[in-house]
Amino acid sequence: MSEFIQLHMLVSYPPSNLNRDDLGRPKTAMMGGAQRLRVSSQSLKRAWRTSDIFAGALAGHLGIRTKEMGTLVYRSLASGVSLLEIVQGTRDAPATFKPVPEEKARKWASGIAGIFGKLKPGDDALEIEQLAHFSPEEIAAIDALVAKLAATGKDPGEDDKKLLMERHTAADIAMFGRMLAASPIYNTEAAVQVSHAVTVHTVAVEDDYFTAVDDLNRGEEDLGAGHLGETEFASGLFYLYVCVNRDLLRDNLGGDEALTAASLRALVEAATKVAPTGKQNSFASRAYASYLLAERGCQQPRSLSVAYLKPLQDADLLGSAIRVLKETRDKMDAVYGKCSDACCDMNAHAGEGTLQEVLDFVAGHHA
Template structure:
């Protein structure tokens, strides 16, 4: 780990060894690769490695309550909360404990469409699913919860062109958003510039992607006449020592978190 520019940037250099595996697949199902120094090397996309970090026990244990949700299903979850009377916080984790008066589905869909559109445009042909993934912070979920409680109490449908209360929060308190950033297409002021730069890890040596011919046996096939495998397949894999580089802008991270 290195520290430069008067401590503004923290640079992390790591070597990690992985055994034969297919860590990150391309569109053909092969391990991702990159050509460096004229040689083929295994590669892991930065998006893949960041998701692995976000979903890790280390991340969730250390930052419990400060990790957001990235989803296209915000509208569906808002509708579910309104129809069942539960909070959006509960809907995100699959609970449905009613705390508000339930709303009829047609009215709930209208409100859910309005609220989800604040974060990302909702597809007109696919229910309440957003056109793009949106990263929602815990503070924003709590803000929406307060809004849903008001809506449920009033029990009315939204009027035409009704403005939605401010729901986007800036700064955020969720570390993954502060570290890796987010984009809100229709609200640049609420987009967050990533404080961490994560390079694509790649092997420090050339690698040849190999084929793995494998079989599986049918346990109930006892016939001597039909001997052989119950399944045949081929997959590709590689192994190596990966170099990973991460650069964290500490000043921007603190700014993103409102510090």
């Protein structure tokens, strides 16, 4: 049976608008008959996946999600610059092969892009209709094919087009999965499930009316502001639940135990430290998790969100949220039996435990 790692986090954000809806307002959700502030799992995963923590800990093992690989391949063929240099955004990268004529470059780039998804309408279209997540191995294979095409000047053969790979070492794909509708055999089942973060208390979204002053307005003719605007914001203490199928994560990474451990460490550190980027310049609403409970075991996992079905109203909101979370876990264990074989927590509110201890706990594996 699979081993699961479950994370229960409490993180408090000051006035912010981290994750907006189609009207620009902070996202909300009804829970327990009360309006809560919400941050979507998609927003959280995006922030973690593109964080410096992931980039540093998982260098060489991160994919790229884009619709525009065809355009990048075309630029490489047309300029003679390596695709890897273009993908990495290297400035003034030198040409490494003779540029390909525009017509051939577009034709070949369109054909390569079409392997990863349905192309948008149009002759020799370069962009695919849906986002595709490319592993480092697939990008390297495309780069090698580009160099071969430029050197031979011949159209790619059927073997050249075998660019999709079932096995790869892209930790972000292994964690969060990928879906290729046209080639489902190359799909990756996500090993990490992330809940929407919701506040443990009722929240009312507020309006911020603001002005901007024209620096060159001396007040001689017009004393008014140069710009008027309005934005919405809210603040709250959020509960977030993450469930990791550790065995599936290891399988997705080809059985690489060291990379699996590194991925788990990066995931937990990013989850506790990295906030979504929405409106950060306006609110500077960066925050670390105040409490983290990690559990490990082979029982069926469960969220502890029911602890906050009744909105909290205590003056010591964080202290109460931690207490209620622990009480709910203990009561559920008393009824169902223990959901985990071991646990480890970090309580910044009380100054107890450390993040390093939790990282060591989730990275460790006991058969």
